[in-house]
Amino acid sequence: MTEPDARDAASDERRPRSVYGVGSDPDVRFSLANERTALAWLRTGLGLVAGGIALTSFASFADLSVLLDVVAAVACVGGGCLAVYALVAWRRNERAMRLGHPLPPPSALPVIVVGVVTFAAVVGAYAIWSGSTR
Numbered sequence: 001m002t003e004p005d006a007r008d009a010a011s012d013e014r015r016p017r018s019v020y021g022v023g024s025d026p027d028v029r030f031s032l033a034n035e036r037t038a039l040a041w042l043r044t045g046l047g048l049v050a051g052g053i054a055l056t057s058f059a060s061f062a063d064l065s066v067l068l069d070v071v072a073a074v075a076c077v078g079g080g081c082l083a084v085y086a087l088v089a090w091r092r093n094e095r096a097m098r099l100g101h102p103l104p105p106p107s108a109l110p111v112i113v114v115g116v117v118t119f120a121a122v123v124g125a126y127a128i129w130s131g132s133t134r
Helices: 006-013 028-062 066-099 108-132
Strands: none
Touching: 028 066, 066 108
């Protein structure tokens, strides 16, 4: 019986096994690009959460409307959802690369676009409405 080489032993210990337990290692550049993309989504999610916390703090100090609290809550929840999406998209892309399949389409992109457009429309309508009542 032969000893497994260091590469086989290292691949057995890599986590998550649902990603690293299938296929073969793709070009390192592609894996690193996938990781950078996931980290960019995480930074965006963290920024939304931080912005939501800042809005809540500002609203409580300035005694502003409840709408600001709602915007803050949406920002925090959206940031958390983006963090989850970053992990899911990273796993899907890494598995596809390891198996030699085409990369899956970005499933969250249409949702984010619709969310941003809806948010902009609601906040814009509120700004116009509140400006006309003063």
